[in-house]
Amino acid sequence: MTFCRSVRGRHGTNRPVTRRLAIGGQPRFFSSEEFQTVTAIASRIVPQPAARAPIPVASLVDDRLAGGASDGYRLAGMPRDGDAWRLGLKALDAEAKAAYDQPFHALAEGLQDTLLGRMQSGELKSPAWGSMAPQDFFKKRMARDVVLAYYAHPVAWSEIGWGGPASPRGYVRLDFDERDPWEAAEAGDGDEASIRRINRDVR
Amino acid sequence: MFDDPMKNPRARRGRAPDVFRPGGWVPMREYAQGEAVDFAIVGTGAGGGTLACRLAERGFSVVAFDAGPYFRPLEDFASDESEQTKLYWTDDRIVDGENPLQMGSNNSGKAVGGSTVHFAMVSLRFRPDWFKSRSRLGYGADWPLDWREMWGYYTEVEQALKIAGPVSYPWGPHRPRYPYRAHPLNAAARALAQGCEAMGIRWTETPLATLSAPRGLAHPCVYRGFCVTGCSTNAKQSALVTWIPRAIAAGAEIRDLAMVGKIETGQAGLVTGLHYHREGAWHFQRARNVVVAGYAIETPRLLLNSANGRFPDGLANSSGLVGKNLMAQSNQAVWGVMDHEVRSYKGPPSLAITEHWNYEDSGKDFFGGYSYMSQGPLPQLWANTQMSAHGLWGSRLVAEMEDYNHVVGLKIVGEMLPQESNRVTLADEVDQYGLRIPRITYSWCDNDKRLIDHSLKFMTRALRAANARDLWTQDDDTCHLNGTARMGSAPESSVVDADCRSWDIPNLWICDGSVFPTVGGVNPSLTIQAIACRTADRIAALARRGELEADARVRA
Numbered sequence: 001m002t003f004c005r006s007v008r009g010r011h012g013t014n015r016p017v018t019r020r021l022a023i024g025g026q027p028r029f030f031s032s033e034e035f036q037t038v039t040a041i042a043s044r045i046v047p048q049p050a051a052r053a054p055i056p057v058a059s060l061v062d063d064r065l066a067g068g069a070s071d072g073y074r075l076a077g078m079p080r081d082g083d084a085w086r087l088g089l090k091a092l093d094a095e096a097k098a099a100y101d102q103p104f105h106a107l108a109e110g111l112q113d114t115l116l117g118r119m120q121s122g123e124l125k126s127p128a129w130g131s132m133a134p135q136d137f138f139k140k141r142m143a144r145d146v147v148l149a150y151y152a153h154p155v156a157w158s159e160i161g162w163g164g165p166a167s168p169r170g171y172v173r174l175d176f177d178e179r180d181p182w183e184a185a186e187a188g189d190g191d192e193a194s195i196r197r198i199n200r201d202v203r
Numbered sequence: 204m205f206d207d208p209m210k211n212p213r214a215r216r217g218r219a220p221d222v223f224r225p226g227g228w229v230p231m232r233e234y235a236q237g238e239a240v241d242f243a244i245v246g247t248g249a250g251g252g253t254l255a256c257r258l259a260e261r262g263f264s265v266v267a268f269d270a271g272p273y274f275r276p277l278e279d280f281a282s283d284e285s286e287q288t289k290l291y292w293t294d295d296r297i298v299d300g301e302n303p304l305q306m307g308s309n310n311s312g313k314a315v316g317g318s319t320v321h322f323a324m325v326s327l328r329f330r331p332d333w334f335k336s337r338s339r340l341g342y343g344a345d346w347p348l349d350w351r352e353m354w355g356y357y358t359e360v361e362q363a364l365k366i367a368g369p370v371s372y373p374w375g376p377h378r379p380r381y382p383y384r385a386h387p388l389n390a391a392a393r394a395l396a397q398g399c400e401a402m403g404i405r406w407t408e409t410p411l412a413t414l415s416a417p418r419g420l421a422h423p424c425v426y427r428g429f430c431v432t433g434c435s436t437n438a439k440q441s442a443l444v445t446w447i448p449r450a451i452a453a454g455a456e457i458r459d460l461a462m463v464g465k466i467e468t469g470q471a472g473l474v475t476g477l478h479y480h481r482e483g484a485w486h487f488q489r490a491r492n493v494v495v496a497g498y499a500i501e502t503p504r505l506l507l508n509s510a511n512g513r514f515p516d517g518l519a520n521s522s523g524l525v526g527k528n529l530m531a532q533s534n535q536a537v538w539g540v541m542d543h544e545v546r547s548y549k550g551p552p553s554l555a556i557t558e559h560w561n562y563e564d565s566g567k568d569f570f571g572g573y574s575y576m577s578q579g580p581l582p583q584l585w586a587n588t589q590m591s592a593h594g595l596w597g598s599r600l601v602a603e604m605e606d607y608n609h610v611v612g613l614k615i616v617g618e619m620l621p622q623e624s625n626r627v628t629l630a631d632e633v634d635q636y637g638l639r640i641p642r643i644t645y646s647w648c649d650n651d652k653r654l655i656d657h658s659l660k661f662m663t664r665a666l667r668a669a670n671a672r673d674l675w676t677q678d679d680d681t682c683h684l685n686g687t688a689r690m691g692s693a694p695e696s697s698v699v700d701a702d703c704r705s706w707d708i709p710n711l712w713i714c715d716g717s718v719f720p721t722v723g724g725v726n727p728s729l730t731i732q733a734i735a736c737r738t739a740d741r742i743a744a745l746a747r748r749g750e751l752e753a754d755a756r757v758r759a
Contacts, residue, residue, distance in 0.1 A: 012278060012435060016286035045596045072293030073306035076642070080295065113597065120594065143590050147600070151586040152285045160607040162548065162582050165282030167435060170425025174389040174550055176543040186544065186608065 013165045020152060024056045028066035029082060030089075035062065037089045040105040044112050045143050046150040055156060060149035075140065077131035085145075087130060088137040092119070094128035161186060163202075208272035208279060209289060212460045212481060214315075219451050222444050223420040223437065225278040232454045236488050240264040243477055243490035245463045245505060248317015249731040250715030251496030252442030252450070253360075257739030259453035263746075266456045266488060268479055271313035273459035274320070274443065280435035284583040287432035290314055290321045294634050296500070300625070301646035302679070304531055310684050311500070315459050316443025318498065319728060321433050324412040324440070325553055325576065325616075326366050327725035328357045330375060330561050336721050342570035342650075343621055343721035347692045347701035348737075354378070356733035361410075363732075364440040365418050368410030374562045383415045386424065391547035391577040392555035394611045398665030404559040409576060411551055412440040412728075426550040428579055446732075464638050466493050466509040466518055466711070474518070474711045480636050491752065494703075494712040496735075499529060499684035502717040503627045504641045506688070519688070519705035519713070524698050526627040528689055529645065530722045531681035533617030533655050536578065537662040538588075539671030540609045547610060552579035560658070561724045569653035571618030572724035575662055578612040585610065592677040611671050613662040616682060618724045619651045627687055645681075683727050688717035702741040703734065710752075714738050 027035040035058060042057035065082045078084055092115065096104040100111055107115070118124050120143075122135035129137075150156050157164050163183040173180045185198045206213070213220050214231060221227030234240050241263040244251045255267040271292075274280065281287060292311035298304050312318030331350035336343040358379055361368075368381030385408035388396065392408075399406035413424045413434070424438035437444050447457065461481040469475040476489040495502045503526035507517040517525055553576035561572035580588060586604055589595045595603055625646065629639040647655075659676045666674055691697025694706035699718055705711045714735050716727050723730075745751045 013281040013283055013286075016281050016283050020285070045590075046601060047598055069288065070293050070295070071307045072291060072311065073296040073298050073304075073643075075303055076297050076299035116596070120596070139591050143596055144587055147586045147590045147596075148285070148583050151582045151604070152283075156604075157582060159601075160582060160604045162607060165429070166425075166427045166549075167282035167429070168425070168427075170427045171549040172426070174387055174426060174546075176390040176393065176541075176545065178390075179544065179546070183546075 013167050017154065017165075020060070021154070023063045024059045027059070027062040029062045030065075030085075034086065034089050036105045037093060037103070038062070040112060041092075041116070041142065042146050042150075044109065044116055045146040052155070055150055055153045057146055057149050060152065061145045064145065064149070075136050077133070078136060078140070079132065081141065084132060084137060084141045087132055088142055091124070091126055091128035091134070094126045095124050098126060158184070208274055208459070212458070213273040214457045214459050219457055220273050220275050222275050222448060223277070225275060227275070229448070229451060231451050231456055233456050234264060234266050236486055239476070239489040239491050240266050241490075242266075242492045242494055243488050244268065244494040244496055245477065246317060246496035246498065246501070246715060247315050247447060247457060248312060248442055248496065248498065248715065249319050249728045250498075250735050251494065252316060252319070252446040253732045253735035254494060254496065254714050254739055255455045255457075256446040256450035256453065257736055258742065259450045259455035261739060261743045263742075264454070265450065266458060266490075267450065268458045268461040268463050268477075269315045269317070270462040271315060271459065273315040273457065276433065276435050276437055276444070280433045282427060282429045282435060284432055284581050287321070287429075290433050292501075295632070295640050297630050297632075297640065297642045298645070299642065300644040304643055304645045304681055306500070306643070310531070310682060311498070314443070315447060315457060316441045319441040320443050321431050322441070322728055323431050323553055323726070324551060325556075325726040326361065326364065326410045326412045326729040327558070327574070328375065328378065329353070329723050329725065329730055330572065333721060333723040340564075340570065344689065344691065346720050347690055352737070353730075353733055356736045357729060359736050360729055360732040364412045364445055365414060366410050366412055367415035369408045372410075373405040373407050374558045381410055386411060386413070386415050386551065386554055388554050389426075389547065389550045389577075389579070390543065390545045391579055391611055394541065394545070394666070394669045394671065395555040395557070395577040395613060397669040398613070399557050399559070401668030402661075402665050404557055406555055406557040409553050409556040411554075413551055414438045414440065424551065428548045428550055428552070428581065430551050432581070462636055463505060464508065464636055466495070466505065468511060468513060468518070468708065472513060472708065474708055492710045492712060494714050496713070496715040498715050499687045499717045500627055500641050500643060502713060502715060503687040504629065507629050508638055514707075519698050519707050519711055521707045522695055522698060524623075524689060524696075526687050527623040527625075528621040528686040528720075529625045529627055529643070529684070530619050530621055530686040530719065531645065532683045532722055532724070533573070533615060533619055533651060533658070534680040534682040535617070535655050535659055536612050536614040536677040536680065537659060537666050537674055538610060538612040538677060539666050539674040540606050541611050541671050542609070544608050545611050546608050547577070547579040547612070548581055550579065553577055558725070560661070567657065569650050569657060571620065571650070571654055573615040573617035573654060573658050574724050575613050575615045575658065578614050580612075582607065588677060592679065593675055611666065611669070613666055615658045615662070616724055616726055617654050617658060618722055620648055621686055621689070621721060622646075622648055683716070683722070685716040685719040685722045685727055688713045689720045690718040691720060702745070703738045712738070
């Protein structure tokens with residue numbers, strides 16, 4: 001795991017990343033009820049450590065849908081991106097209420113995970129899903145949008161040890177166990193102090 | 204924004220963007236809509252961009268249309284996966300069948316330069332036998348082209364794109380040295396090499412369309428790894444920075460943000476021009492010839508959407524084959540983790556390749572072949588692969604992602620067989636232009652499944668031999684799009700002839716991956732460009748002999 005990153009580089013890259021870092025607050029696409037559910041889903045698909053400020057995953061998903069973005073294709077029977085979300089959230093709440101008598105966001109994390117797992121494996125059968133298969137909504141829309149939102153954020157890049165957009169400088173050290181000098185070093189076993197010293201200056 | 208290429212056309216008022224200079228312009232000839240141009244070309248990617256260049260250089264008047272924006276990579280491209288989704292064709296499409304295709308970022312471009320703006324630059328020649336796969340190998344369909352002639356056109360394209368490749372290529376007949384030196388191997392490529400050597404098969408540096416030395420105003424690749432999200436340094440030799448500037452210099456006009464919705468035919472049964480949508484209105488461009496080069500989904504869609512009283516089943520469709528025989532290529536992978544730091548995000552994603560199973564026919568229980576290459580997924584792509592193909596979410600996903608710098612993978616480009624049931628048809632729903640959207644139906648046949656199975660077993664052994672652990676397979680992925688308007692030797696069994704000229708309408712041509720009767724086990728872009736170069740030569744030869752229009756009149 002590494003600790004540092006930077007979004008410096010040509011302005012072409014700074015612009016979208018800076019804009020992304022400012023996203024948060026009230027939803028523009030989802031209603032506040034829907035947004036509560038999306039927030040609960042996101043925290044189960046990409047759980048975040050309590051020790052740092054969370055990446056606003058639900059807001060990032062909302063921003064994409066509010067902007068009208070689309071993957072550009074959908075399975076037969078599946079609505080377009082935003083409509084698929086609305087339908088899926090409604091169906092998930094219907095499943096939660098039928099099984100546990102509570103909306104999804106109010107469930108304990110373990111029960112939320114159970115429902116999401118059953119959605120992934122296609123075991124949910126409520127008529128509220130309409131013509132959309134729950135497993136398709138999971139894989140092609142819900143978890144996809146959540147995962148892409150999380151790993152578009154510089155904090156997540158640091159979490160996985162990726163130094164961010166290498167533009168315009170690029171890389172020269174390509175081989176096994178080579179690290180370009182501006183990249184963070186990996187924390188080894190029992191060598192945290194010297195790794196911290198190296199990583200203090202990489203950006 | 205005043206100069207937003209996604210909203211306002213840039214190529215107009217006698218100038219087009221200079222792709223080599225931020226904010227720069229180059230002069231561009233313009234043609235009147237009411238006067239027939241020699242060629243109106245639909246699409247500016249590997250097929251249309253190449254053909255526009257070669258026809259303009261031979262003195263024909265050419266207008267090439269693209270539904271997408273006209274980017275200047277140096278100022279418009281970010282090193283960011285999300286931002287660069289602007290390069291993809293994301294208009295509404297429906298997918299179905301047993302194995303629905305993934306579209307969008309996977310295989311579809313919407314920009315001047317087409318999908319070459321975000322392709323992985325892998326530039327491979329067909330195995331010669333594939334041009335006669337039915338007669339020589341017992342499957343698929345024969346092409347009406349001779350491999351020896353194609354070998355010359357491959358050389359022409361490799362020179363035009365300054366392909367960086369190995370000193371000698373391990374498979375197939377002799378080919379000239381690649382114009383530029385091969386790129387250095389990254390760790391992911393070294394893992395491929397280690398696996399091949401352990402398995403006793405050959406490997407080589409992948410021939411790539413990205414510069415390994417300076418070329419004009421373009422710099423060599425600096426190994427940022429953002430190739431499939433659009434190269435912001437112009438090292439990538441896409442149609443946008445190679446064929447298109449040449450086309451404009453030779454007098455072609457490019458119309459960006461111009462969606463062609465219908466091709467018009469006249470009383471003689473010949474095409475007379477095309478209707479296109481630009482700047483909020485429909486326009487009509489007269490043309491003596493129309494070339495459709497929209498790739499294997501949009502090409503049949505346009506031909507089918509152009510149906511009229513005389514051609515009720517769509518244009519060029521007397522064979523009934525327009526839209527049929529759609530072929531993706533299998534794109535399965537084996538992934539694992541190494542103790543070493545791999546950091547596979549550095550450099551072009553596929554720096555090493557083996558074509559062993561394209562050229563070796565024994566030990567197979569399937570027709571066709573596959574190559575496999577090293578991989579370098581960026582974070583978002585990798586996270587989505589872990590979720591969608593590995594089924595991970597929650598704390599398992601987050602934990603697995605922390606191994607990102609240790610991930611290594613091998614991925615095939617595998618031949619899928621042509622089947623008429625894999626096809627593009629029109630759905631009842633319409634898009635933002637009011638045009639019926641495509642429905643894309645795709646199912647793997649038994650042969651496709653056997654090839655995939657063979658490749659996954661082999662790559663698993665190879666990756667294990669390279670000391671990777673925790674291996675898993677990505678079973679459901681495809682890449683590239685071909686077929687849907689196949690070329691052939693007879694009007695009953697094909698849509699176009701060897702010259703990419705439609706059998707039914709002699710002044711209607713199709714020049715892109717749609718014309719492939721089979722796909723082989725290599726990335727198609729080099730072959731598409733080679734066919735486009737050949738088509739331009741054939742058109743010039745026909746014109747010299749007076750057969751371009753005279754023949755058109757006779758056949759009408």
